[in-house]
Structure formats: structure tokens, C-alpha cells
Amino acid sequence: MGSASRFLSSGIWSILVVVGAVLWVHDHAAAQVRSASRHEAQDRADERGAIQDRIAALYDPTEMARAMELGTGTLRGTMAVRDKQGVGGLLPRLLRGKSVATADREWVILLPMTPHVTAWFEAHSADDVRWGEREIGGLNPEVWQYAGRVRTDSQGNFQFDGLMPGRYLVLAHFPVEYTARRTYATGEYSVEYSYSPMFGSGSGAIKPITRTERYQSQMYVWISEVVDVKPGVSTIFTPPVRDLI
Secondary structure, eight states, X not given: OHHHHHHHHHHHHXXXXXXHHHHHHHHHHXXXXXXXXXXXXXXXXXXXXXXXXXXXXXXOHHHHHXXXXXXXXXXXXXXXXXXXXXXXXXXXXXHHOSEEEEOSSOEEEEEEOOHHHHHHHHTSOTTTOOTTTSOOTTSOGGGGGGOEEEEOOTTOEEEEEEEOSEEEEEEEEEEEEEEEEEEEEEXXXXXXXXXXXXXXXXXXXXXXXXXXXXXXXXXEEEEEEEEEEOTTSEEEEOOXXXXXX
């Protein structure tokens, strides 16, 4: 019995050692993953901070003011987005083709593409370049005092006059009403049954009853487009084309 007991104790001890080693390896690996994730997040934060510092260093108020002096260029057009697919389902898309979401009496903002604004714009995706919703790191807030501002009419038309030739960033943010469809279960069921007299057998199925309805909803569209204004002529703003929903 003593020998068997010692053998059993030795076996249990071996199992405990193996389990402990497995748990240590698992915890060590998890700790390494957490450490790598923290370092990766810190690296991203450092890189973003460096980009923001570089953008901020390019700000020059004299350059901004000079770029917004009176000139002979004009920028006009319709503030809108042309939807690639249209809205409201496949058949309306096929019948109607491209639809247009138009800004109704909304602000259009114009910024000269100085090195500061250019670096800021290029460092962010089009979805991130949003004025009014949140501050974009690196863009000097004094920039907005040099910005041109006009409201669209009810059809989305706008016009800037007296512009110096050069590249400008056009920004807009406006709501869009659209019609969509949704299908939902009613809580009722139907029984479908088929019977064959020849074979004397049948089969049936219980299926949920659904209902499809149309509804109105709203989304916000952000525009950030670069245009090139020529001296003494009227430059036409072309609405971008994208998937709205």
C-alpha cells in the first residue's frame, strides 16, 4: 500500500506540474499578446501625434489671408451627391437609375488648399474630414475665420464669386430624406399542405407570415471635394458619386 500510495502521489504531482506548466505558458502568451497590443496602440497614437504636429507646424495665417483675397474666379454648382445605386430596392433602382441627394438651404464652406489645409486633408480619409461635428486633430481652428461661406437655395445651387485662382476644398454637411423598405414577421403562421391520391401520402410545412412596408428615414451626407478655380472663368462644381446607403 505504501508503494502504491507513493506511486499515486507521484502521478498526481506530475499531473499538477504539467497543468501548472500549461497554465503558465497560456498566461505568458496572453501577457505577451496584451503587451504587443498596448505597444501597437501606443505606436499608432505616437504616429498620429507626429502627423498632427507636422500639420499644425504648416499653419501660416498670412498665407491663408492671401489665398482668400479678392480675385476674378467663380465657383458655382449644385451641392448634391449622386447615388450609384439609387434607393428603395432593386426594381426602383433599375427603373430610375441614379438618384441625387440635394442640399436644401444648407451651408457650403470653402477653404483654400494651403500647405496646412492640404496636409490636413491628405492625412484623413474623406469620411473623417468633417467640420462642425468634431475637431480634426492638427487643423488650426483659426482656419475657419478665413473660410468662405454661402447657403444653397432650395435646389442645392450655390455660388462663390471673387476667388483667387487655385485649389480649394469644398465642404458641406446636410440631411437627406429617403424611402426604404423593411420586412418583418407578423407573429402569424400559414400551413402549406400537399396530398397525392396516387400514393396516399402528403406533406406539410408551417411558415411564418411576413409583411413588407415602406418607410421614410433620414441620413446625413458629408462632402469634402477639391476643386481647381481658374482666373476669370466660372468653375462648375460636380457632385460626387457614391453609395448613399
